[in-house]
Amino acid sequence: MRLVFSSLMILLLLSPGCKDQSRETPKKAAVPALKKKFPLPNLPKSAFIRKKISQLDVEDYTKIPLNSVLKDLKKARGHEIERAQKVFMAQPEKAVPLLVSLLDNSDNLTRIHAVRLLGDLMPHSKHSLPAVLKRLHEEKITKILSMVIDSLRKMAPHSPALERDLLALLSSPSPLVVWQAAKSLGVFGKKATKSIEGLKKLLTAKENYIRLTAATSLWQISGNLEGFMAIKKDMEDPDRNFRKLFITTLSKLPPEPLVMEFYIRALNDKAIPLRRMAALALKKLGPKAKKTLDTLREAAKHKDYSLRKYSLEAIAAIEKSN
Missing domain, CATH: 1.25.10 (Leucine-rich Repeat Variant)
Structure with a gap:
């Protein structure tokens, strides 16, 4: 009898009604979902940030x-x-x-x-x-x-007096001043024929960028590429950034045989990014760049995917008229 009574007491104590309510973990109130006040647009994160920054201005x-x-x-x-x-x-x-x-x-x-x-x-x-x-x-x-x-x-605008002033500055001891003066004379075009001899002297300047600017200005004034013929070796300059500038300058020149020769050299440049630049430029020239086809076909076999792609696109553009 005593055993039965003890069992009943244990059952009563363990029943749900007899649990210590003070020890129960209170249920957390449901937190309502926050509505996004400013939903992100379907933009890459960096583009979204740039857009927000621009809106601050x-x-x-x-x-x-x-x-x-x-x-x-x-x-x-x-x-x-x-x-x-x-x-x-x-x-x-x-x-x-x-x-x-x-x-x-x-x-x-x-x-x-x-x-x-x-x-x-x-x-x-x-x-x-x-x-x-x-x-x-x-x-x-x-x-x-x-x-x-x-x-x-x-x-x-061009004036004889301003041309004389700029021509005199070609002898400045400052390479920066010489470069700016040579560049400005080229902008005058055929009106600045009296500056041709002074610009020719700069084709042997110590600074590569002055030589390139002088050649470009001579072409703008005289219409021929003799200045570029004089600086052919500059395509092999050890300064990669200068070679990049040279290739960029080629896009401004007419597609004459000398320019195609420069592009062929660029397609064999030791820097792969510069080869890609040349291939992209030749794609824009299209049929005018037929002399570069053999070199482009070799470039199309290169292990670099982008160079192969751009070379094949250039070949297709050149052969399009055939």
């Missing part, structure tokens, strides 16, 4: 006083100078006279930014040409002088 630059950003022109780089440039570009009518007044500023960075902005503000800045020409004769800092020439290339 909501300043109205037309309403920012120019004087409030003048101090930022004394900075070489950074957010402040970029913002200042946007303010000046957004208010050309007010900006031009202020920038002209800054051409004589004692701060070098202010002067270089002022002259560059005047070039970028064309045609609004066309009436400031005399002031920029004055700087061409008075500027002593070579970096600023090179920027003056760069802006004049955007602002000034």
Whole structure:
């Protein structure tokens, strides 16, 4: 009897009604699902981030006083100078006279930014040409002088006086100034025939980029590729970036036999990316590049997938007319 009673007590104690409610784990209230307030569009993450960053740039630059950003022109780089440039570009009518007044500023960075902005503000800045020409004769800092020439290339039409000034600068001790002057003379085209002899002397310059610019300007002025014939060896320059610049320049030239010879050399360049560049350029030339077919067929056997692909596409474009 005692055993039966003990068993009943145990059953009662273990029944659900006799559990210690204080020890039960309270059930958590259901948390309602949060609705996405800003659902992500169907864009790659990096593209979405760039889009959001671009949306942050909501300043109205037309309403920012120019004087409030003048101090930022004394900075070489950074957010402040970029913002200042946007303010000046957004208010050309007010900006031009202020920038002209800054051409004589004692701060070098202010002067270089002022002259560059005047070039970028064309045609609004066309009436400031005399002031920029004055700087061409008075500027002593070579970096600023090179920027003056760069802006004049955007602002000034050909004149015998300006051609003489630029021709004289081909003898400057600063390679940067020489390069800018040679480049500007080429932009004048056939009007700058008096500069041909001076440019020819630069074909033996120490700096490879000056030699290439001189050859390009001579072609722009005379219409022939004699300058490029003189710098054929530059296609083998150890500087890969220069060889890349050379190949890029070829796309501006007529598809004459010499240019095709340069492309054939480029297709055999030791740098695979430069070979790809050449193949892509030949694809654009199409039937005009028939002389490069044999070299393209060899390139189409290369282990590099992209080079094979671009070479086959170039071959197809060249043979399309056949």
